[in-house]
Amino acid sequence: QVQLVESGAEVKKPGASVMLSCKASGYAFTSHYLHWVRQAPGQGLEWMGMLNPFGGSTTYAQKFQGRVTMTRDTSTSTVYMELSSLTSEDTAVYYCARGFSGEMAFDIWGQGTMVTVSS
């Protein structure tokens, strides 16, 4: 079946970087955008950026520009999201999500990865 499987929980110190992965299966990897969305404790969903697996182009939310990098490996149908210069405010659950309906909505979501930033 169509699914996105994310990497496991991470604990990082302030100032460090974290790289998360999202492995797609059950569909043509290059046919749908992949997005990253996060939810900090007690907060709402926040769109971080997207990657087009076909050519690798990316768009990032202004808030994260300069600090986030999204890449993909088409041989393994995996998308990566690296976030640098972590602070406690980056403590959150991070989701990857597949684009749907002309890529304008998100129909399949990963299980979420908890990232904790703490000294």
Added chain:
Amino acid sequence: QSALTQPRSVSGSPGQSVTISCTGTSSDFGGYNYVSWYQHHPGKAPKLMIYDVSKWPSGVPDRFSGSKSGNTASLAISGLQAEDEADYYCCSYAGSYTWVFGGGTKLTVL
């Protein structure tokens, strides 16, 4: 971009109807009819409930319906059921391959 504005909470009794609003600016909605709604139970992945303002993905009951007028989108839920209790988020395409979510609304089924 600022988050789209949603009420923090709404409530209703089983069988009743509720509506959740989602307000933005013309730049948030970008003049596009690409508003989607997500149901989010704590500890689970969000679920797509409505896309392109008013369309249903496969498997979503038609008790859920969406609409948009000007810079306000709405999600209506009729025949409330206990399992509808969750957080609901609107999301809009904002142009230039960017998206923005609403702040979220907690639905309580009394």
